């Protein structure tokens with residue numbers, strides 16, 4: 001005869017006392033600049049940068065798709081370089097300059113690459129668009145007028161489930177052909 005399952009375990013779900021005995025999650029005070037605004041904030045050491053941006057700073061333009069470094073939807077710029085915010089701990093951003101999609105438009109004007117995305121119908125459902133824009137912004141800051149091959153190479157880590165890749169590449173190339181393409185928004 002099989003043993004009955006042990007129902008006397010002290011799992012946290014079954015035993016609220018066990019849960020309340022858990023130490024609070026450890027936190028660290030960090031300072032970072034996001035879209036040009038300085039923030040001092042106590043972060044839980046387990047939070048990702050994406051969670052900090054979305055859940056604490058209300059910057060929900062940064063999307064979480066796979067949450068494991070595969071899709072690029074969460075891409076933001078850290079010190080000018082594209083990173084997957086889902087795979088960066090928030091504490092690692094201490095002292096960093098972070099730019100999110102909310103920081104691209106300046107004084108009510110879309111950045112050249114944002115405008116080009118609209119003009120070339122680059123967003124379909126739009127879920128991947130913030131990440132695509134951030135990677136494209138980083139590309140244009142180093143190669144102001146990329147050709148299609150350079151755009152494809154740069155955007156290789158940004159997946160589009162709508163498969164609108166041709167329009168996205170076209171938009172980034174067009175943005176690079178415009179004066180001011182290098183100005184990607186607030187640093």
Ligand code: FES
Pocket residue numbers: 063064065066067068069070071072073074075084085086087
């Ligand atoms: S959500 Fe970060 S790479 Fe997919």
Ligand code: FES
Pocket residue numbers: 122123124125126127128129159160161162163164
């Ligand atoms: S526009 Fe839908 S995932 Fe890219």
